[in-house]
Amino acid sequence: MATVFRPLERLGAPRPSLHPGVTGSGSACGRCTLGAKRYLLTDSIVKLKEFQQKKVAIAYNLPSTKAIYFRNLEEKLTQNKLILKEELKTVLHLCQSREDAELVKTVIYRYHAENRNFTVGEYKFGPVFMRLCYELDLEDSAVELIKDKHLRGFFLDSTSFNILMDMLFTKGKYESALEVLIEMKNQDVKFSRDTYILAFAVCYKLNSPESFKICTTLREEALLKGDVISRRASCFAVALALNQNQVGKAMSIYSQIMNPESITCANLNILIHVRSNRLENLVKILQDTVDRSVSMFVKRHAFSEEVLAKVRDKLKNNPTLAARFDEVYGKLHVNGLVTVYTLDALLCHVPRDKKSNTMLLKKRTVSRRTLQPLSQSLLTE
DSSP: OOOSSOOGGGOOOOOOOSSTTOOTTSHHHHTOOSSSOSOOSOHHHHOHHHHHHHHHHHHHTOSSOHHHHHHHHHHHHHTTOOOOHHHHHHHHHHOOSHHHHHHHHHHHHHHHHHHTTSOTTSOOHHHHHHHHHHHHTOHHHHHHHHHOGGGTTTSOSHHHHHHHHHHHHHTTOHHHHHHHHHHHHHTTOOOOHHHHHHHHHHHHHHOSHHHHHHHHHHHHHHHHHTOOOOHHHHHHHHHHHHHTTOHHHHHHHHHTOSOOOSHHHHHHHHHHHHHTTOHHHHHHHHHHHHOTTSOTTSOOOOEEHHHHHHHHHHTTTOHHHHHHHHHHHHHHHHTTOEEOOOHHHHHHOOOOOHHHHHHHHHHOOBOTTTOSBHHHHHHHO
């Protein structure tokens, strides 16, 4: 499948952002004080802790030592013996260093060469290998393998590509992340909801005309196919459009967000009003936020100090509106509706993982009060 993208080498250098503290270098998210690392996928997708726990369990149940297991595996490779699925699974979980990873890569190549026609429906090794690379900081090796034509079919799932892009995003390697995205498209791997978040975030960080074109093309293709583009993904697309002075496009994307009730959307909406010179309406939005007539049950979102500074700068030649804004600005502060977080920090913040709480509820089968099975406990209560 031919890619719709131009070669990566033609991408321009990341341009400075229109927002203070928002750069193409990736440092802004690293300074994010929202209590989260600079990553985009939730723990329920990366599953790094789950992977590490399984590593401990496999090492504990190993009938011999790790050294003996590795030596036996190396002998099988030398003697051209068949590598079994469980052997690959075990060696992936026994790997603890870059040196170990070299053996893992050799085993992967041999296993795939022997089983390339029998991978459909089988155990997915791709995400496991990516979690190992995430743990050992082996993102370059991961990129090398996922692009290797000899391993076509080994990384058939979107999760493998998503974890790798997330890993590269974490390291600020946005050009490499874009390469992985292009590779994913060329290998005809179906994009997931998370893929679009990662893709648009990477394009936003690169902040170039080329990355904007890629983001726009991907979004249009997704809409044609009926794929779901989440609010988070759309927010990155809006921010990129604003950074590229495509205000009309930013307005169009924002208008299609199904539920713009988030702090990031609220701040993007203000910036759209600033850039489109809808200043009267802008001040009204801020005024309505602090208006006492608004029900206490209506969620009110905070505004970034960085964004409000842009509003003030825009209104400096309009004394009447500037005076109204200063009054509203004071009320926003009094009501705790001003945040020091930059727009970049808000965009890159990972929302709470809702799935983890759901799983906990599903797993609990014993009453906390009676310590009886829930089926019996409900009858007694």
